[in-house]
Amino acid sequence: PAKKIAVVIGSLRKDSLNRKFAHELIALAPTSLSFEIVEIGELPLYNQDLEEHGATAPQAWTHFRQRIKDVDGVLFFTPEYNRSVPAPLKNAIDVGSRPYGSSVWSGKPAGIISVSPSAIGGFGANHHLRQSMVFLDMPLLQQPEAYIGGAANLLGDDGKLNNDSTKQFLKKFADTYAAWVEKHAKQ
Numbered sequence: 001p002a003k004k005i006a007v008v009i010g011s012l013r014k015d016s017l018n019r020k021f022a023h024e025l026i027a028l029a030p031t032s033l034s035f036e037i038v039e040i041g042e043l044p045l046y047n048q049d050l051e052e053h054g055a056t057a058p059q060a061w062t063h064f065r066q067r068i069k070d071v072d073g074v075l076f077f078t079p080e081y082n083r084s085v086p087a088p089l090k091n092a093i094d095v096g097s098r099p100y101g102s103s104v105w106s107g108k109p110a111g112i113i114s115v116s117p118s119a120i121g122g123f124g125a126n127h128h129l130r131q132s133m134v135f136l137d138m139p140l141l142q143q144p145e146a147y148i149g150g151a152a153n154l155l156g157d158d159g160k161l162n163n164d165s166t167k168q169f170l171k172k173f174a175d176t177y178a179a180w181v182e183k184h185a186k187q
């Protein structure tokens with residue numbers, strides 16, 4: 001059976017470039033992977049008081065944690081905000097990492113693609129996200145690195161990739177990630 005991959009997108013906006021690239025990658029990926037986009041926009045900001053000392057965790061947190069628990073791997077698409085990870089994405093990572101000792105991220109093979117209209121391709125966000133992944137013990141694909149710069153110009157008016165070399169690159173990334181998941185997924 002195909003390995004289940006959660007796609008987590010660090011932008012909440014409707015016309016997100018990151019979301020468009022996520023859809024393009026999903027379309028190019030091998031059938032050994034099946035994808036579901038797991039939304040993060042409705043997660044309350046992480047606050048220990050909401051689930052400790054007898055409090056019951058918000059349902060959105062519980063639901064999110066379960067969805068990540070149920071997949072074999074996680075693929076992150078992130079914009080760069082002020083050279084770092086957008087707050088909603090960091091919040092989702094924090095929510096999934098708690099309660100202490102029950103992180104849902106642990107051991108899930110991960111990949112990161114940063115997408116930006118600017119030339120640097122979200123390098124800062126990409127690497128800040130890596131920093132969290134190290135602590136969360138997620139086997140993280142190292143190569144190919146994916147910093148998609150000038151992203152607005154790579155998509156046509158229909159929101160689809162209009163650039164063959166980027167298409168080939170995304171396909172290569174997806175194939176390499178599929179092999180990575182095969183090697184590192186738990187079940």
Ligand code: FNR
Binds near residue numbers: 016080115117122
């Ligand atoms: C940005 N943007 C941006 N871009 C970049 O390359 N480096 C950066 O540090 C920042 N900083 C930043 C901060 C904030 C608060 C916003 C709202 C935006 C621009 C950003 O790359 C652009 O808005 C992208 O289109 C965001 O990704 P989505 O929403 O298209 O996926």
